[in-house]
Amino acid sequence: MRLLALVAQFIDRFTEASGRLLAWLVLAMALVTTAVVVLRYGFNSGSIMAQEAIMYLHGCLFMLGAAYTLKHDAHVRVDIFYRRFSPRGKAWINSVGCITCLMPLCGFILFSSWDYVVASWVIRETSPEPGGIPAVFLLKTLLPLLALNLFLQALAETLRNARLLIGEPG
Template sequence: MRALLKLSGLIDAVNDGIGKLTYWLVLVAVVVSSGNAVIRYTLNTSSNAWLELQWYLFSAVFLLCAGYTFLRNEHIRIDIVIGRFSKRVQSWVDIFGILFFMFPMTILIMVLSWPMFWDSYVSNEMSSDAGGLVRWPAKLLVPVGFFLLTAQGVSELIKRIAYLTGHRDEPGEKMHSHS
């Protein structure tokens, strides 16, 4: 169990680091969006590349921060229902949800999105809009984001099993901080 908890700590550190780095993409998206609006309204010109860059950045923030959001317990939960139960019951509900809902969904999305990315990469797919960007970086975000979310699911699963088997202290408030 000690090795699994180290793996969990490594996954947590990776998602925490990626999440904190991704914060900066929000700033970049705001600057790009603001700059695009200023240029469009003052110089009466625009570029599809800037518009596409905005949605690439938004997609990156959303997809790359999914694992970070799960780590920080900021995802959507059913706390109204399970918040009344003991931490042990809450851990069992989390284990069930991770195994039977989260993993099937995230793994399926990773498996289905990889060929779409690969085809786009191999063909160097470009946007159909004039002046648009290459598409494969945006398509790569999907399997990468869902991989990070799946990895965080593994980490959370390890932590709950460790708690239930007595290898880790009570999950504490971080595990269920929102009601």
């Protein structure tokens, strides 16, 4: 069981580090959005690449930040009953939810997006807009990365909850 605890800790550290790094994308999005607005209304000019950069940053933040949100239990939850459960009851709900819903969903996203992403990489898909970012294939790669990151964090959550359920010290 010690090995499982180490695996969960490693995944948690990875998720924490990537989440903190991703938080900087919020600042980058705000700065690029400000630049787009100033260019448009101050100088009557625009940049398709800057507008698409906002979309790329937003996609990275939300797709890659989902695991960080799960780690910090900040995801949307219907707590009508859950909030009244004991820590052991919550561990059961979280474990069952991860194993029966979240992990299979991650597998589905990974496998259903794989050919879509590979096809985009094969042609090095670019923006359909003139002057857009020539890397749509990178944006589409966020789909399998979301699935992998979220699956790993769901695994860490399940391992942590299993340790609580068997009474092993945290």
